[in-house]
Amino acid sequence: MVYKLVLIDACFDPLSYYFFLNPHSIVNKKIHGIKNLVIFATSNSSYNHRQTMKLYKANIIFTREKDHFEVVEHGYVGVENGRVVDVASSADAFDQQPEEIIDYGDRLLIPAMNDMHVHAGQYRNQGISMDMELLEWLNNYTFPEEAKFSDTRYARRMYSRFVHDLWRFGTMRTATFATTHLESTRLLMELFREAGMGAMVGKVNMDCNSIDALLESVDEAVAANEALIAEWNDPDGLVRPIITPRFIPSCSSAMLRACGEQAQKYQVPVQSHLSENLGEIALVRELEPESRFYGDAYDRYGLFGQTPTIMAHCVFSEGEELELMRRRNVMVAHCPTSNINLITGIAPIRSFLDNGIKVGLGSDISGGHDMSIMRVMVYAIQQSKLYNQKYRDKHFLSLSEAFWIATKSAGSFFGRVGSFEPGYEFDALVIDDSSLNYGNYTLTQRLERFIYVGDDRHIAVRFCRGQEIPEPRILD
């Protein structure tokens, strides 16, 4: 039985049409922008004969709400046109005949990972140079490394490895900083496109407080951003540009203003760093004396939620800053590995959640040392425990909360990504945990062990937007 959904007087969300295939899912949901809808039964319509839906059978685990897992043992996910039709415990529950049923046996099927903050241009420095705090570390290790990306051959070697590693660890969507260099940023975008993986890629903009090799004029920055926007800013594209002023200390007022204007003119999202380190915060106070707090400085330039915005770290965000983040729907990229490696501190992730602030996780290579968002989840839980030890009313993250943050909450930055609810893009990982599964574990324990003990060897298949993603090439 297939229903056809007819919209009358609707300001139509372009994603909603996927509910065609399973209108049941509409009944219990609010869909914004659809004022009236009429459902006609059209069984035996042409929809019935297309048979373009695939069913994936496995032990399905995902989060709809942060407080618990949805678990369907030996269940089915229906996928059509790259999107989830629905999840059910029986193939008969779907109104369509599937084109194909792919049976993953006793494996787990979970949403793929999203990395909300990472520096592709620091990939070579992953796991080294862990002996300084942020500002010194940037000058001594990071800026000299990023300068190498003026050479596109070097960029090709590093970026192809970077994309390969994201793939390896099941990260299908990434918000990444490249470097200041236009050509190698373009190359990184091409590598993502070739891989079939989703990414928002930022050419870094900066015009002060760095080494000469990384500085650019405002005009150069604007022209480079403009070029990438012209080439890549397809709202349906998997790979898109994101306006990326490095952080306040690296940008003049003119640079920040230009970035904000471009973001709003072209409706391009924004990413940057916020309240990471006490030395940095003091410096921002000096550089932007008119701003009431660090986030306010971004806000005054139109870089704080005027278009969708990610701010990395936010370790010391509080009070007015948190309140503005909530109002402006700014997403925190929580980077617990980096925050500990660079002696930054422990971000108040429970406060983010309690205040209704969106959060995703970031590997933050190379402040962070681990590309695996599973491992970053573990660090997020662990650091929330240290926070809980200090502030007893701030309960530590549960596993489902960490998972929800890494998948559905983070994924919302890319559209409907990170869950298996109807209409979500099918970004998924098939987990073969057979080598870990010798102890009569429940399904959520198996997931927990994959996250805490497993690694990329346990990821058998990766999907992004419904497509199985083969191993990307490493280029030399």
Place this chain on the structure above:
Amino acid sequence: MVYKLVLIDACFDPLSYYFFLNPHSIVNKKIHGIKNLVIFATSNSSYNHRQTMKLYKANIIFTREKDHFEVVEHGYVGVENGRVVDVASSADAFDQQPEEIIDYGDRLLIPAMNDMHVHAGQYRNQGISMDMELLEWLNNYTFPEEAKFSDTRYARRMYSRFVHDLWRFGTMRTATFATTHLESTRLLMELFREAGMGAMVGKVNMDCNSIDALLESVDEAVAANEALIAEWNDPDGLVRPIITPRFIPSCSSAMLRACGEQAQKYQVPVQSHLSENLGEIALVRELEPESRFYGDAYDRYGLFGQTPTIMAHCVFSEGEELELMRRRNVMVAHCPTSNINLITGIAPIRSFLDNGIKVGLGSDISGGHDMSIMRVMVYAIQQSKLYNQKYRDKHFLSLSEAFWIATKSAGSFFGRVGSFEPGYEFDALVIDDSSLNYGNYTLTQRLERFIYVGDDRHIAVRFCRGQEIPEPRILD
């Protein structure tokens, strides 16, 4: 040129005879127990013709002192009778002709890892049940799991996997808790012997505050310990028993007294837990009102350095307790992963070092979640950074310090283990980091990346006491 070393009036340390082969190494060393020595030149003696020394060629990295690495690019380690003859940058530097030169090309050669605190009987629970603090966690998750080891078939399945995982992560020496069960403890010891890996294995002793299935009488405990000591207590053996009262709250005074007496009677080492959790410390104060501090309770029963002793955690050890540990040469098994997972706190590792207290690292499965001592090193460094953020005079651990703790400092509990200095047992790992080595790294950066980014796939060959250790069998 080979020298023969003749000992006159010597109370001879059984390890010293290896210096026969390279008397140069004696000159700069104190060798306890050798009062006089005469060296005759005996070139062309029979020693020259035995040719039993092997040379291993690779990029050699180890620590003699904690503050820096010894690095020999494309160097040689000479090994005879399971022990290091010396390290040199040329094969000609050795006085003997080698029987064989094994060339590992551009790979790294480092000392193997030592795990100073781990619960083999909790192996199944690795990576699950991370939502409680110590005392509740023991009652809810840990004791019921350990009770299963009354079944030797279950023990065989779990312990063979446990030993296999130690092997996988390059841990060649382990101080481990088994469970209270004699038969399965014996089985674990046999699995270690079969694998060729070094271990001190403790049958857990406990007679109160647990579930009935785990409680034993003092007489039963004494008889079981006695049996294992009779079978296994060869001072040269790779696998040896270690007296293991679980911790003060699990043991009556009679049990603690009996354990202390056995340790001293048979000169067997001791391991237990100390000052891990504030609730536990309060409980010990109640249970042992006559003890001035937690460590004093062990001390009064002869379990605090009267024979070589490991105390796990010591997160809240300070003042008199630290002072007694130093005096008694008690080794701390620092377990940073466990300390964060169970919301225990951050151990003052810099204070241990500053006070001259010996430290090793422990994975503490299943309070800890990661079997890799490399990863435990990373956590040790990271937690020392959090500590440093709070106490600015307590500098965080350098990489060489963490490495020294995990290898030479920990290894000292097993004899001369954990370094490549002359006379040390050759416990070593050959690291094939070629897949990580694309960025023009120095040798110590390559080691750092192996520790932070690599995993067991990068361990190509493992040696324990000079023997190459093949992959142990997993039994079902």
